[in-house]
Amino acid sequence: xxxxxxxxxxxxxxxxxxxxxxxxxxxxxxxxxxxxxxxxxxxxxxxxxxxxxxxxxxxxxxxxxxxxxxxx
Amino acid sequence: xxxxxxxxxxxxxxxxxxxxxxxxxxxxxxxxxxxxxxxxxxxxxxxxxxxxxxxxxxxxxxxxxxxxxxxxxxxxxxxxxxxxxxxxxxxxxxxxxxxxxxxxxxxxxxxxxxxxxxxxxxxxxxxxxxxxxxxxxxxxxxxxxxxxxxxxxxxxxxxxxxxxxxxxxxxxxxxxxxxxxxxxxxxxxxxxxxxxxxxxxxxxxxxxxxxxxxxxxxxxxxxxxxxxxxxxxxxxxxxxxxxxxxxxxxxxxxxxxxxxxxxxxxxxxxxxxxxxxxxxxxxxxxxxxxxxxxxxxxxxxxxxxxxxxxxxxxxxxxxxxxxxxxxxxxxxxxxxxxxxxxxxxxxxxxxxxxxxxxxxxxxxxxxxxxxxxxxxxxxxxxxxxxxxxxxxxxxxxxxxxxxxxxxxxxxxxxxxxxxxxxxxxxxxxxxxxxxxxxxxxxxxxxxxxxxxxxxxxxxxxxxxxxxxxxxxxxxxxxxxxxxxxxxxxxxxxxxxxxxxxxxxxxxxxxxxxxxxxxxxxxxxxxxxxxxxxxxxxxxxxxxxxxxxxxxxxxxxxxxxxxxxxxxxxxxxxxxxxxxxxxxxxxxxxxxxxxxxxxxxxxxxxxxxxxxxxxxxxxxxxxxxxxxxxxxxxxxxxxxxxxxxxxxxx
Numbered sequence: 173x174x175x176x177x178x179x180x181x182x183x184x185x186x187x188x189x190x191x192x193x194x195x196x197x198x199x200x201x202x203x204x205x206x207x208x209x210x211x212x213x214x215x216x217x218x219x220x221x222x223x224x225x226x227x228x229x230x231x232x233x234x235x236x237x238x239x240x241x242x243x244x
Numbered sequence: 245x246x247x248x249x250x251x252x253x254x255x256x257x258x259x260x261x262x263x264x265x266x267x268x269x270x271x272x273x274x275x276x277x278x279x280x281x282x283x284x285x286x287x288x289x290x291x292x293x294x295x296x297x298x299x300x301x302x303x304x305x306x307x308x309x310x311x312x313x314x315x316x317x318x319x320x321x322x323x324x325x326x327x328x329x330x331x332x333x334x335x336x337x338x339x340x341x342x343x344x345x346x347x348x349x350x351x352x353x354x355x356x357x358x359x360x361x362x363x364x365x366x367x368x369x370x371x372x373x374x375x376x377x378x379x380x381x382x383x384x385x386x387x388x389x390x391x392x393x394x395x396x397x398x399x400x401x402x403x404x405x406x407x408x409x410x411x412x413x414x415x416x417x418x419x420x421x422x423x424x425x426x427x428x429x430x431x432x433x434x435x436x437x438x439x440x441x442x443x444x445x446x447x448x449x450x451x452x453x454x455x456x457x458x459x460x461x462x463x464x465x466x467x468x469x470x471x472x473x474x475x476x477x478x479x480x481x482x483x484x485x486x487x488x489x490x491x492x493x494x495x496x497x498x499x500x501x502x503x504x505x506x507x508x509x510x511x512x513x514x515x516x517x518x519x520x521x522x523x524x525x526x527x528x529x530x531x532x533x534x535x536x537x538x539x540x541x542x543x544x545x546x547x548x549x550x551x552x553x554x555x556x557x558x559x560x561x562x563x564x565x566x567x568x569x570x571x572x573x574x575x576x577x578x579x580x581x582x583x584x585x586x587x588x589x590x591x592x593x594x595x596x597x598x599x600x601x602x603x604x605x606x607x608x609x610x611x612x613x614x615x616x617x618x619x620x621x622x623x624x625x626x627x628x629x630x631x632x633x634x635x636x637x638x639x640x641x642x643x644x645x646x647x648x649x650x651x652x653x654x655x656x657x658x659x660x661x662x663x664x665x666x667x668x669x670x671x672x673x674x675x676x677x678x679x680x681x682x683x684x685x686x687x688x689x690x691x692x693x694x695x696x697x698x699x700x701x702x703x704x705x706x707x708x709x710x711x712x713x714x715x716x717x718x719x720x721x722x723x724x725x726x727x728x729x730x731x732x733x734x735x736x737x738x739x740x741x742x743x744x745x746x747x748x749x750x751x752x753x754x755x756x757x758x759x760x761x762x763x764x765x766x767x768x769x770x771x772x773x774x775x776x777x778x779x780x781x782x783x784x785x786x787x788x789x790x791x792x793x794x795x796x797x798x799x800x801x802x803x804x805x806x807x808x809x810x811x812x813x814x815x816x817x818x819x820x821x822x823x824x825x826x827x828x829x830x831x832x833x834x835x836x837x838x839x840x841x842x843x844x845x846x847x848x849x850x851x852x853x854x855x856x857x858x859x860x861x862x863x864x865x866x867x868x869x870x871x872x873x874x875x876x877x878x879x880x881x882x883x884x885x886x887x888x889x890x891x892x893x
Contacts, residue, residue: 190435194676200438201303202680203341207443213464217473220569223683227455228338230683232565237680 175210175224176238184211185243193240202231204241246294247405248317248325250349251333252342253300254684256361259392260333261297262696264402269696271704278865279313280599280704281325288402296325302341304348305434308602318352329355329408336360336389337369339378339453343445344438350385357408358387359401364394365685372454381448393690463686470562480563484585487550491589492620495542502542506535524725525718533717536794537710540592540855541702547586547593548701549694554582556689561681568679574661575668577603577679580610584660587617588653591856592709595863596701605673609664611863612873615856616660618653618848621796625847626652628800632823633840648844656848659880705859712858717794723764724791732762753808760805765790779846779882780839780889782828789852796852838892842885850881 178185187208190196203226204210211225220235251257261269265284272281282297298317299310306312317325332349334342339360350356360375379387388404390397469475514527554560560582568578576584579601586594594614601607630645637644726732735758742751760766769787776786784806792799807822826834851857857870864870 195678195680197303197305197434197438198307198678198680200435200442201305201344202682203344203442205439205442214467214471216471216566216569217476218569221565221679223467223471223565226341228340230685231680232561232683233680234568234678237678 173243174239175212175241175243176222176235178212178243181212181214184209186210188242188244191240191242195237195240199233199237199240202226203228204231210243245291245329245406246296246325246327247329247331248296248298248327249331249333250298250314250318250345251300251361252302252335252345254682255300255333255335255342256392257300257333258297259690259693260331260359260361260390260401261295262693263392263395263398264293265295267696267699269700271700273708273865274313276865277309277313278863279309282700286402288399288406291406293405295331296327301345303345303438304352309604310602318349318354327354328410329357329405331357331359331405333359333361333392335362336373337362337365337371339373339449340442340445343449344441347382347441347445350382355408355410356385357405358382358385360387360389361392363389364391370456374452377452378448381451466686467562467683470559471566476562476566480566483559488585488589491543491546491550495546498542499539502535502538506531506538510535525722528725529718529721530714533714533721536717536855537706537713540590540705543590544593544596544702544705545698547589547597549698551582551597552694552697553689556687556693558684558686561683564679564681565683571661572677574664575606575609576664577601577606577677580606583610583614584617587614587619587660590619590621591615591617591853592705592859593701595856595859596705598863603675603677605671605675606677608671608864608869609667611860611869612667612876613660613663615851615853615873615877616656616663616849618656619796619853621853622652622847624797625792625799626844628803628819629835629840629844632820632835633837635837648841652844652848655845659849663876663880708862709855709858712861713855716854716858720765720791720794723768724760724766725763727759727763727767732759735759735762750808753805756805757808760787760802778889779885780834780836780842780893782826782834784826785843789846792852793854795855796847799847836893838889841892842889845888846881846885848881849877849884851877 175185187204187206187210189206190199190204209227213223213225213230215222216232221232222235222238223230223232224238249257249261251260261282261284264286266286268286269282269284272283273279274281279299283295284297285292285294287293296317298314301311301314304311304315304318306315317323317327318330320326330349330352332346334346336342346356346358358379360373360378366372375387375389379385386404386408388397388401390401470479510527510531513531514523517523517526551560554563563581564578566578567581571577571580571584580598583594583597583601586597591614594617595611598607598610598614601610626649630648634645634648736755739751739754739758742748766787768790769785770783772786773781773783776789781789784803787806788799788802791802803823804819807819807826823835824833828834851874857874860870860873861867
């Protein structure tokens with residue numbers, strides 16, 4: 173499952189890995205490394221971009237970027 | 245001693261910089277790139293410290309121009325800005341991610357001082373940190389807890405800075421994860437190293453940091469309202485409307501004041517200095533040219549004041565968040581929305597505000613289309629022409645004149661969006677568009693930083709764009725005041741000199757009119773008449789098109805000069821009367837609905853503003869983009885004016 177498919181606001185997930193992409197390192201820099209606990213906070217109108225809680229701060233990303241993040 | 249300030253965006257780095265240097269700040273540029281360079285200095289215990297404020301970033305691996313600068317300054321020992329010491333500002337409530345950058349800096353082997361900022365927010369976020377332990381685990385790196393909001397313990401911070409040993413300590417934990425020699429051998433490795441670094445940071449933090457079991461996201465209610473599909477947009481639009489109303493209202497008085505001061509100065513120098521061409525150059529060329537630069541300061545200061553507040557409160561990131569999806573199809577991103585809408589006030593601060601767009605292509609597209617938004621300088625032109633050619637018809641509450649004005653604003657906005665689309669197709673880039681952005685917690689702005697920010701933006705404008713604006717306005721003045729041969733003098737001599745003093749003012753108007761007609765610009769206006777005739781214009785309009793390149797509103801003044809009347813057409817109806825009586829060679833009126841609409845469309849689209857071009861050059865670091873902008877906007881203006889004139893005529 174990838175992060176863009178999440179719609180449940182109360183459930184926490186763990187990052188499994190990040191797909192190979194030019195943005196991969198950017199996402200890791202921002203704290204999305206495997207093993208990180210994350211949670212969906214809210215979505216922008218039209219469901220894109222989304223905001224997630226990264227235990228320490230709130231990060232927003234577009235759906236296509238969220239699709240690079242495999243979670244479990 | 246040379247020190248450099250590094251930190252994540254939103255870590256309070258700018259506040260620390262302002263606290264340390266106060267008003268001893270300078271802004272400039274790194275050679276060849278569009279990154280602002282900020283530096284300052286302070287003295288403490290007899291030592292002078294030169295402090296360089298590097299752009300905020302999350303990782304030292306360069307992915308944008310800003311990050312490239314930081315990487316080069318810190319990495320290359322022979323770089324002119326390479327510091328003796330690095331100060332890393334961290335947000336203590338989010339140490340994990342802030343230590344990612346901090347440990348990368350430590351790995352570079354430059355003496356480092358860590359500043360654990362925002363300790364005032366630790367309680368609210370239920371975060372506990374053993375700073376001594378943290379410093380020890382990082383290899384006895386000097387670490388100062390700090391609160392930049394109050395600036396308490398500033399002296400302690402300064403002393404700690406001077407006490408940092410200037411030789412590098414071995415770093416026991418992190419070094420192995422970053423081999424600087426192969427930093428570009430591949431993203432895959434870099435990613436693996438990034439993950440390993442985070443795991444090590446977690447390990448370190450597990451010994452010295454206490455976090456709440458589940459982080460309570462503060463102010464979540466605010467986010468629910470401010471990103472709501474209905475309320476979110478309503479608040480966004482109302483807030484923008486309020487901001488622009490305020491900019492218009494508050495900038496009017498200072499702008500009039502600047503206008504008056506420079507007018508008085510010009511008249512005073514004309515009267516005081518000995519008569520001659522040098523005096524004319526000073527009083528009619530240089531002083532009004534300077535005034536033409538200064539006149540933008542109130543709007544720049546106000547707009548950046550508001551942007552500062554929007555950013556500091558955290559609302560700016562939410563604006564980006566809710567508008568990104570809407571304007572993404574046009575090759576723009578959420579960060580383009582503020583510059584784009586600011587263009588309604590003035591394109592100059594708007595172009596300067598594109599700095600926050602870190603994706604170069606999207607930033608360039610935004611810069612290219614911003615001047616199509618109807619700025620306040622177009623308003624006097626629209627007002628004059630609407631009064632002249634649009635019939636006074638009303639249907640209920642709708643007045644045709646008002647609707648034409650509204651349509652002109654709308655047409656500018658639509659043109660901006662579609663030009664953006666065009667540039668999206670034309671401009672090729674390897675960089676992929678992305679919006680991975682921190683949504684900072686809502687905060688009350690630190691007002692002490694407000695003045696410094698406004699001052700900085702005005703300085704950048706005056707020093708970097710002002711020179712070009714001044715030069716072009718002096719050249720245009722020369723071309724409007726002097727003509728080839730002695731045609732101007734002999735034409736003036738032909739005007740009968742009045743005997744009665746009552747006709748003196750009228751005589752002066754006529755002299756001005758004839759002088760302009762026979763100047764180089766006047767000749768150019770006549771020379772270009774065949775080119776603008778298909779749009780329904782005559783040579784009088786041609787002259788005004790050239791002179792209004794200084795600023796669009798100059799059109800009205802030039803028209804007044806050409807038709808030899810006073811310059812305030814609102815109070816004095818003579819300009820409107822004379823213009824409406826103007827006939828062309830076939831005896832038909834020149835100013836009809838067709839030519840009027842054609843002229844308004846021309847002003848809506850044409851790049852009739854040298855100040856904007858100067859700022860675009862400053863922001864893109866080349867004449868290429870302002871030239872492309874000038875050409876495409878003039879072409880758009882010409883074609884739409886041509887179509888409008890032929891459809892309506």
